[in-house]
Amino acid sequence: MPPSRLASNETGFWAAAQNDPIVRAIVDAISAGRLRAGTKLGEEELGALFGLGRTRVRQALRALSFAGLVRLEPNRGAFVTSPSFEEAEAVYAARRLIESETVREATRHCTANDIRRLRTHCQAQEAARADQPRYIRLLAEFHLLIAEIGGNVVLSELLAQLLPRTALMQALYQPAGEGGGACPTDHHMEIVGLMAQGDEVGAASSMTTHLTRNLRALAITEEPSPPSDLTSALLL
Amino acid sequence: MPPSRLASNETGFWAAAQNDPIVRAIVDAISAGRLRAGTKLGEEELGALFGLGRTRVRQALRALSFAGLVRLEPNRGAFVTSPSFEEAEAVYAARRLIESETVREATRHCTANDIRRLRTHCQAQEAARADQPRYIRLLAEFHLLIAEIGGNVVLSELLAQLLPRTALMQALYQPAGEGGGACPTDHHMEIVGLMAQGDEVGAASSMTTHLTRNLRALAITEEPSPPSDLTSALLL
């Protein structure tokens, strides 16, 4: 069982879209900070890179735009979103709202096996520290996994949409120090610990502070970083 | 200023998609109960109906699948979603979570002009009672409008995705009595009244009971209603 599929329930469109190789590659490149905000995503160029026609590229770009990672300008093309700091705050506010609920529900429903899965997942996070795209994917998946244990599929889907956006913002606004400090596995372990004790209030509040810390870690600098070169950003 | 555009901020993919004639027509037909769950949405047939090629049809179907109104089965086509009752409960739970927050924020931020807009909107709802698709659209827009006043764009977007789904479920599971009883303008007026008094707790709780009543109004009958004829459903 590949860990990157651990938290993907097969329902929902965004989950399916992430299996698209183009979507996947762009999400990874954005998360890792290789694709910077404002970069133009040319259809022909992407198609050539993946050996696919423009049809598939277009589908991928639309999916990414749905998730808020890409901005489609009519007759001009697709660009990596440049979220404002207000937008970042809004996304984190939404996550706090949704995730304090999911973690509360999860704490109520979770079985011993769920706790085990969460702990295993934290270990996988530690192990993947070297491989940044994978590490970031895992950190996000942890939150998704909690949402799934919570049991409300709709909230899971909404959260799944929000997660890549926060990844984009971290890559954008995170100061030089690599993302390691922002969403560390320690916090995750703490949350799991509280869940294991059945302390739903504590777990929810721990989640909230975890997210607030994440937001605070973002630098307010809104300097327009130069767009990156698409081809080199995607070729690893 | 056309009232149907009152509450549509131009950002966000779903807002844009709803300007697509195909999306619009299908959403209306679903909301009005003319297009029943399980109906197959053939690409060629839709294209012929709107005088458009399959490319546009496909885009529309994909957008509808983003919003959870349509299920795409690989190599089989697009079908109007048949949400289970659990799914309905999940969507309403998500709406309660999100909207109790948006109405709280809106109550804090709202100006006298905002209150006026909301009251005007309620009147427009009353006036549109005869025209069912429009009526349903307006009822949903009211909730969106509150979210926009609340000021968190992300929550607005998420809510915008959820609203058509609840419309689908109402059309699906609502007992014979037409949708009038489910989301009446009276409740909306009450909420606006509480907002005008600055009673955020009251407004939030009123919103919650409003939504809970909506959910309760759905019949638990899960009999598979026969799919409708696509052409006749869309030709008004």
Next chain:
DNA sequence: GATCAAAATATTGTAGACAATTTTTGCAGA
């Protein structure tokens, strides 16, 4: 050299063609 218009180039938007897959149809055999 700067400014603006117009041609040239490049890119996106849409439609239709062909390939792959599923569904239906037709027919033989039990």
Next chain:
DNA sequence: TCTGCAAAAATTGTCTACAATATTTTGATC
């Protein structure tokens, strides 16, 4: 009549060609 299988028809998936729209380059004028 029903079942199983194969051919035919219909439908979706993908690519490519052409049209519409932006962007860049060119060149003439001041």
